Structure formats: structure tokens, C-alpha cells
Amino acid sequence: MNLHRKGRAALVLALVAVVGMAFRVSWNALRDIASAVGADDTAATLYPFVVDGLMALALIATLVLADRDRTFALRVLGAYTVASLVLNYVHGLVPELHGRTVDWSRLADWDPANWALVLLATSLPVGSIYFGSDLVAKVLHHRPASIPPVSANAGESTETDTKRSTADLPVSTPEPITPNVTVLPRPVAVGFLKSTLPAKPVPSIAPAPVAPIERRAVAAESTRPRRATGRVPAVAKSTRPKRTPEQLLAEARKATDGWPDAKVTGEGIRRAIHTSPANARSLRDTILAERAAATAASAEAVAS
Numbered sequence: 001m002n003l004h005r006k007g008r009a010a011l012v013l014a015l016v017a018v019v020g021m022a023f024r025v026s027w028n029a030l031r032d033i034a035s036a037v038g039a040d041d042t043a044a045t046l047y048p049f050v051v052d053g054l055m056a057l058a059l060i061a062t063l064v065l066a067d068r069d070r071t072f073a074l075r076v077l078g079a080y081t082v083a084s085l086v087l088n089y090v091h092g093l094v095p096e097l098h099g100r101t102v103d104w105s106r107l108a109d110w111d112p113a114n115w116a117l118v119l120l121a122t123s124l125p126v127g128s129i130y131f132g133s134d135l136v137a138k139v140l141h142h143r144p145a146s147i148p149p150v151s152a153n154a155g156e157s158t159e160t161d162t163k164r165s166t167a168d169l170p171v172s173t174p175e176p177i178t179p180n181v182t183v184l185p186r187p188v189a190v191g192f193l194k195s196t197l198p199a200k201p202v203p204s205i206a207p208a209p210v211a212p213i214e215r216r217a218v219a220a221e222s223t224r225p226r227r228a229t230g231r232v233p234a235v236a237k238s239t240r241p242k243r244t245p246e247q248l249l250a251e252a253r254k255a256t257d258g259w260p261d262a263k264v265t266g267e268g269i270r271r272a273i274h275t276s277p278a279n280a281r282s283l284r285d286t287i288l289a290e291r292a293a294a295t296a297a298s299a300e301a302v303a304s
Contacts, residue, residue: 019056026052026084029091036094036107037121047125051087054128055080061135069138076131083124090117248275252283264288 027048034047058077065073090107107117243251255272256264264287270280 026088029088030084032091033087033107033121037118050125050128051080051084054132055084057132057135061139064139065142066144069142072138073135076135080124080127080131083120086117087121243275245279248273248279249283249286252287256287261288261291264291 030048030051031044034044035041039047055077058073058080061073062070062077094107107121108114251273252269256269259268264284266277266281266284269275269283269287270277273280273283275283
């Protein structure tokens with residue numbers, strides 16, 4: 001474990017040393033470029049920190065941020081890396097920029113290229129202010145998402161529980177319920193254990209007075225018969241004329257003409273001709289008697 005930590009520390013120190021030497025090399029070129037575009041000695045000395053310093057800031061932001069903010073930090077890092085590379089390349093192509101006595105010089109012989117390089121060199125400080133402030137604000141407002149701890153066997157246990165069917169699960173058998181029986185001890189003669197000291201008298205507590213319940217007068221229910229609130233409408237009254245016994249018998253005969261004897265019942269006749277249960281039973285007896293008489297007559301005629 002200590003060896004692993006020492007290796008990581010050595011790697012970080014080596015990286016810091018390499019970055020410091022690279023910054024020193026780039027610092028010379030960027031300082032001369034700043035002097036060539038009109039910066040004074042102080043501004044030319046601070047100019048490399050503006051370009052390469054923002055690169056270091058963007059690199060740290062990419063390690064902290066995530067998602068779209070991390071992509072933005074990578075783009076800033078890439079843009080300033082390309083800009084520093086271009087300025088270092090121009091510094092190597094123009095020999096006039098290497099002399100410290102030169103205060104101002106052209107960055108390229110071709111005017112459009114010279115204008116583009118001057119625009120690039122002068123816009124990098126403004127871009128450092130904007131992009132640097134934005135990156136710092138994103139880092140300060142960034143909240144890392146909490147990741148729950150995952151055990152080594154979490155995936156395996158989840159898969160096993162998912163594939164396991166309900167038929168394989170053990171069926172829990174309820175334990176038998178035993179009645180709670182309290183065994184009383186045998187009575188023991190404890191007469192000799194009684195204390196001979198007189199018991200302390202307990203003061204009597206006077207009962208609290210109870211307020212009498214007031215009886216309120218209740219209105220007696222009137223025994224006067226109530227009047228009808230209205231008459232039964234004529235529509236509700238039955239308009240069907242009352243039928244005579246002969247008419248009921250004729251209707252019953254017609255309704256039960258094709259019925260077998262087992263189906264000729266009082267309920268069936270009542271539903272067929274819509275009469276009272278008493279009339280239906282009387283009609284049933286009459287119809288069954290007529291059928292029995294007709295059957296006996298037919299049997300005598302066949303016998304003779």
C-alpha cells in the first residue's frame with residue numbers, strides 16, 4: 001500500500017516537473033509575441049500565465065465537472081492549446097521576434113495572416129477572463145452525485161433472485177400455537193407469616209357531588225289523525241274491469257290448453273292470467289278435475 005502511494009506521488013511530481021519545464025519554454029515564445037503586438041514589459045511577462053494558466057485551469061475543471069460542463073471545459077482546453085501552439089510556431093518562424101531589443105514587429109509578411117495572428121494574440125487575454133470565470137463558477141456550483149456502495153456479489157445476487165421462481169421459494173410453515181396455560185402453585189399455609197403489626201388506617205374519601213340532571217319538557221306526540229296530503233291520481237288507479245269467475249276460468253283454460261298436468265300449478269296460472277293466488281289455486285283445481293274427468297271418460301269409451 002505504501003509503495004502504491006509512493007508511486008502515485010512520484011508520478012504527480014514528475015508531471016509537475018514536466019509541465020513546469022514546458023511552461024518555461026512556452027513562456028519565452030509567448031512573451032516575445034506579446035511584446036510584438038504592443039505589450040509593455042510587465043504585460044509581456046504576465047501574458048504566458050494568461051494562456052498557459054487557463055489551460056491548466058481548464059484541465060483541472062475537466063477532472064471535476066461532468067456531462068455538458070466537462071465537454072465545455074475540454075473545448076476551452078483544446079482551443080487554448082491550439083492557440084498556444086500556433087503562437088509558438090509563429091515565434092519559431094519569425095527571427096525578428098527573438099531579439100529582446102525589438103519592441104514591435106510583424107507576425108507574418110502576408111497582411112491577412114498578420115491580422116489574424118494579431119487578432120488571435122490580443123483576444124486570448126479577453127477569452128481567459130470570460131472562460132476562466134465561467135469555469136470557476138461551474139466548479140464552485142458543481143455537486144457530485146452520490147454513488148451507493150456496490151458490493152462484489154451484488155450483481156450475482158440480483159441475477160439469482162430475479163431468475164429464482166416462486167415455486168422454488170421455501171414455504172414457511174407456521175409454528176403450532178400452544179395455549180398459554182398458567183400453572184397455579186399449590187396453596188401453602190401462610191398463617192404464621194402474617195404480620196402482627198396493626199394496619200395503617202386509610203382515610204375515607206368523600207364522594208364528589210353530582211349535579212342533578214335537568215329534565216326538559218318534550219313535546220308530546222299528537223294523537224290527532226293526519227290528513228291525507230293528496231288524492232291518488234287517476235293514472236295510478238287500475239282501469240282493468242273486474243272479471244267474473246266464468247271469465248277467469250275461460251282464460252285459464254285457454255292459457256293452459258297445451259300445458260302438461262305437471263305444469264298446471266297455481267303460480268303458473270297466476271302469472272299467465274294475472275290474478276290473485278287464491279283464484280289461481282281454485283282455477284288449478286278446477287282444470288285438473290276437468291282433465292281427470294275427460295281422461296276417465298276416454299278410458300271408458302275405449303273399454304266399451
